[in-house]
Amino acid sequence: MATPLRKRLPREFKNNLGRYLGMILLMVMAIALTSGFLVSATSIQVIDSRSRDTYNVEDGRFTTNFEADDESIAAVEALGATVYKLFYADMPLTVPGDDTAITVRVFENRTEVDLPAYIEGQAPAADNEIALNRNFCDNLDLELGDTVQVAGEDFVLVGKVSLPDQVTTFRRNTDFIFNSLQFCVAQVTSETYERIAASGSQYNYAFVLDDRDMALADRISFESDLTEALSDNGEVLTDLVDWEGNQGIVYATDDVEGDILMWEVLLMLLIVIMAFVFVVLTNANIEEESSVIGTLLASGYRKRELIFHYMTLPLIVGIVGCVAGTALGRLVFVEPMKNLYYNSYCFPPFEQYWNTKVFFITSVVPFVLLVGITLGGLLSKMNATPLQFLRHEIGRRSKSGGVRLPDWIPFPVRFRLRVFTRNWTHFLTLFFGIAFGSLLLLFGFCMMPLVQHNADTMAESVVAEHVYTLKAPLEIDGTDMQRESFEAAETLATTEDLSELNPDNMLSMLLLAQEVDEDANPVNIYENSQEAIDQAEKFAATTLEVDRRMGGQKEETTVYGVQPESRYWDFVKVSSDGIDVGAGLAKKCGLEEGSTYEFYDKYEDKSYSFTVEHIVGSASDMATYMRIDSFNQVFDQEPDNFNGYASDLPLSFDDRYLVNDLTPESMQGVADQMSDSMGSIANMMIFVAVPIYLVLIYLLTKTVIDRNARAISYMKVFGYHDREVSKLYVRSITVTVLVSLVLCIPLLIWALSLLLEFVFMSYPGNLEMYIQPLAVGKELALGVVTYAVVAFLHVRAIRKVPLALAMKAAE
Template sequence: MTPLARRLPRELRHNIGKYLGIFLLMCGSIALTSGFLLAAHSIGCIIDGMRDEYTIEDGRVATSFEATDEQLKAAEDAAKDAGGVTFYKNFSIDAIIKKSASDDGTKRTLRTYTHRTKVDIASYCEGTEPHANNEVAIDRVFATNNNLAIGDTVELEGRTYTICGIMTQPDSQALFLNNSDFTINTITYGVAEVTDEGFAALENAGGAPVYTYSFTFDNRGLSVADRTDAEKDMVEALENADARVDDLIDADSNQGIGYARDDVDGDSMMWTTLLDIIIVIMAFVFVVLTDATIEEESAIIGTLLASGYRRREIVLHYLALPAIVGVLAALLGCALGVTFFTEPMRNLYYGSYSLPPFQVYWSWEIFVKCAVVPAAALILITLVGLLRKIGKTPLQFLRHEASGKSGTKRGLRLPERMGFVSRFRLRVFLRNLGNFATLFVGIAFASLLLLFGLAILPTMTHYADNLETSLVAEHQYTLKAPLELEGSDQEREQWTALERLQSVDGALLSAAQESQDELDDDADAAQEAAAAATASPSAANLTAAQDALAKVQNKKDALYASLDDLADALGCSRDEAIDLIDKASEIDTDTDDIHPVNTVDNGASKIAQAEKYAVYQLQYDRGEGNGTETIAIWGVSTDSRYWKDLGVGDGRVVFGRGLVDKFGWDEDQQVKLYDKYEDKDYSLKYVGNGSEWGSKSDMNIYLSINDFNKLFGNDTSYFNGYVSDEALNLDSRYFAGDTTPDDMRAVGDQFIGMMSNLIGMMVGLAVFIFLLFMYLLTKAVIDRSARSISYMKVFGYRDNEISHLYIRSITLCVAASLVLSLPVIIGSLTAIFRSMLLSYNGNIEIYVPWWSMAACLGIGFMTYLAVALLHTRSIKHVSLAEALKVQE
């Protein structure tokens, strides 16, 4: 062992606090990051394998009414150029679920499907799929958040079901009630599976089915562009076949399928960046501490150089301990992360996303990122700092001139009018300016983490509050097609009859109609034959008349058989079926803009306060590869009682403040929007101030309903929704959804549930970084001033007086750093939020309440007080003998 190597254990013991702090910070950061990245990598592998293992759809199309076989055949034919496509019925009912035993009255929705075996196949983690018509299997995350387990009984649309299984659905990995929603909702929304009979029972209980058709391309390797082109052709074919298409969602734009993967990838980048920042800051801390060590041992280095030691040997000596500490911290941190932190990090995602059972997939890339790169970066930056510092002559080292330029270093002359204490503290600050600059960066970084943790929940709650207030009424009903609330009793009977007829297999009604048409044709022919036989009673004419009458009788028998089949399906008699047909035929279908009439009379007062609106979704290109924003275009009444002071009409366009805040449009800018269903572009003009409405969470564009219908080429009387402060009873066939303030409040509750664990972790990490940065960098100030402290003790200063001079100087710098860094970190938080959330629908306004800023300052300063107590002890331990050491 060389003489220099013998110094390493002694140096380690002498500076155990410094190296232990660095070791703990680096080890802890790498442990958290490696645990997270391994969990994220494993989840990514699981999600990537789900497409083939569970046959995830390539897309889905929703229609207002059930599509016929001919319409689906037309869509399949349109996709032949893409290699072929297969459609699957994927109908669902948004059933209101109540926990039978202890329901708290909160509205919870369970999107219920029949058990699927060909596409979007569920993964069961407990129990089995439903076999009886009163059994239901529910989503794992929803069940966990609502304390539901196998064997519990629940009510769906008032009908009792027993939970038989806990599962996850591959097309609902992230639980989005609507694909355009900003966040998942795992508290009041979930998915479920029942048997075919159980689904029919839900429909009979009043559940409104959504007619969704999932599809998979025969060539599953199609590019997104080719797939999108084929999907547009399919939609066009459906519309040409008279199907009303409500929605088309490609798998890549389906948040239920892709959101979890995107979130994991985004968080992985964030954690990797966080680790890189910590390592770089730690490396500079090493440089600062090593500089202090070199200055402290300047005479020793000068003697070694004069004695024949090479600079390379001295550099390696001072690099040894940082390298050893860094490598050990990296290896141990990576091992701890894999062993102990993968499971907690996995729980962060499995508590929010519905994924199959977890298993670990090892990745050497993570080992390189979390162990090799940090250790190499730490060693490299420390080496650069050493090479910069060690390039002095032996004489300069012996004269303690290693920290400055050649020649005598003179201090800055301070004003004589300043008192001794003030000048002394200022001198301490100036001598350690580099240390304090690094301390400011460390405090700013730790404050950023801390304030992010403290402000994320208020920000999300503020966003949820804005969403809640953006609802202009207690109920916002959306319809599949226009449905009039007003109507006479006779009209309600007619539409009731039609709705009842349309509730059965259309083939039965078509068969009855064809039999009636054929009977009419044969009856006409029989009349002509009878007239001919009467005019000329020949044998041939009589035979022809008899044959014609026989045909009429056969057609009557066929008609009666068809009517009997129809009556059986309707659950009524033949006469009642005929009565239904007669009533339905009285509806005037010659008028183009005729709308169905709601079969239930909601009462004059409720109808009077309800207000029609129209809404349609377009896409806006965010630019720079950040995807498209889904923007709702609203058509509302010019004298609306709900959208107060909106001021639409005469072609005026009003933009939600959230859109303007997020995209920063210029005055008189043309905003280009795209209709992905019609493959059509629209351009609306943002005129500037005065054309904005709502909160900074409002992402809508408003027109008068007349301008809306002109823009989209609709009938003048078209609408597809009602806003109402009173609950309305709407026909399930036309009812699409009901959004209430409770739904918006659930968003805030969801964020609290998602973020609580992560917030505690971030606050703990920030406090840990605060503690270590402050300790290491302020310790360097005390160590560098050891000789001066010793001199003061020789001159009779007490320990508390010395602490008053040194600790107070450090305290003022720490307090100033905490306060001055606040504007910087608030601006950084705003930029980070905008960058993180640009590629997501919606606009979140950063909201930092005063108490979170006060808490950030308070936690930072209280952490420093703990460090200051340690430094007070360090000052007491400075020996009087330090003053007797020879300087040169």
């Protein structure tokens, strides 16, 4: 670069300090916050993917009534797996100074499977020592050395631990919500476990397959053989869970994966905003420097020298912004972003991993955009002649002299209109800039109301006060004799040492057990009122998958087999040959009435073709409905098969048969959990949006002031005071900003609908588009407040416009 041009750079930077600092701030904030989140989230994914080998995470687990004998375990291992004891007992835990009722799941120190990772401290080594899961300790402010009580006995906290099968603390795998405040997991020594928990042990076993890459369908086949092997050896299986269905293992990572897509969409939005700003500022800079460029060209400078000169500062700005943003994101923002998940879930110790994709989309893409847009703008403008540059004819201004305004309009109003008409393209740019920034704000403000609205809809869509899902058919309307017979048979089956039973009682039990009809469905041992029995309705249910409309993934749907003329699913009118689908499932998967679609059973590796007859229910309804007789025929079940009851009155069941109890309240609990996990994400998005919005509005409105600097100087020469000049120019900008904030709302709602549909495509369920009026009000209010700050800065800038500028030659 020629020396004279090089000497202009510091002066040019100083004269446009606000513009260049604004660009740097915009890039730094966008890159730092999004890279901070994406680095933390992708690092968590790496940690999780490596946990399977690092901590020897199970491939599945099963629970038996009693401790399985060696022959039973050997029969399972002969199928191609290694079985490990993973016994536990649920016991009451008390934290001094806290009256909360807490349940702790106590395990022995693990040394073979689902190995612990200690974040602080060490494994218990003495009888009075205990280790608790890390996030529970953090939530209750427990530190190493503190004392807690388990079943009334004092224990010293010596370790904060993460167990890979208890990353998310669900009491039961079929629960809808987890609780990290009233439920925790612990490890103690083997001797301590035998002393305090052995009598109440749950006989849980984890298995690790010889072939750890076995497909899900093959694993399900293996687990079916496992069930048969245990049954053949006299074991009573009470639970069996594959690792992909274990919420303690997969729930947290699924949550992280969904949020990554949300932040990638946010990043793409920020990149579009940055590209927009770069275009505006590049054009403004070239137009302002038009006469200088013309003079240099006329003086013999070549175009490539000028292009290199005018690319220098944007290159420096881009490098500084990307380097500072990346460094700030990795050094400062990874920790708070990581805590968004570590406060709720008990992941292993955090390590930060390099991710090339994150670096590329957060740093390389913005830099390439800045350089490419600036270079493109320069190349397109450099086709003009030196004379056109000198006459400022590259801005494509109208040569018609502008619109003639009526004389009866007061001068201040006419002047403001003239400012607007002469800068209408810049004000149009300002409108779209405000729309982009407002979309960013509204994206953050509408997240929580959207989640809450859909949670309320989900709660309202539960067809009964209780929807009980069972592991197997269980009759609730048996006679007293049938209940006594099945209770006797169950007692005999669940008593490990029959010698403990009273001989007389044992004899009567044996006689009663003989009355059990082995060909009939089991009968519930708990008596329910006739009123409750009469209003309860049987149904059958299973789970299938269907392709989503976009994203290349599958959506899980519960297929219900319902009674003809059902009192609870009264909106289902399907015939014996087709299915009805919920409106939410239809929208998310693009299902249409009269069309046939493939539904897939991932556990059986089998597909089914169904024709959609009706689309029913609300926008949150993700279920599929069939007649129960068709259900049993399609899925090769007995004609009288069922595995659930819908009931408006509570029913009592043997816990061995009950999977879950779906109620409107439990769905509201899911909403509260979603709000808790997504609330911090939404707040962080607002934290990202506000400063970026401030910088965006400042940069866009500043270009209008800069382009009118000479006219402002003329006004001062003619005797106008700074306050009067500010009213004439700033008020024109103010009106444009306020009108733009209101007029862009329909555009925002349309764009946000598309964005949210894409963002939530990877989440299970269908979130109906809902924008709370209060969220729009917040966006408008924040937009006004933000512009008030910007307007104050512009008033100061107008005061600094020198009178000498009017004396300089315009051409």
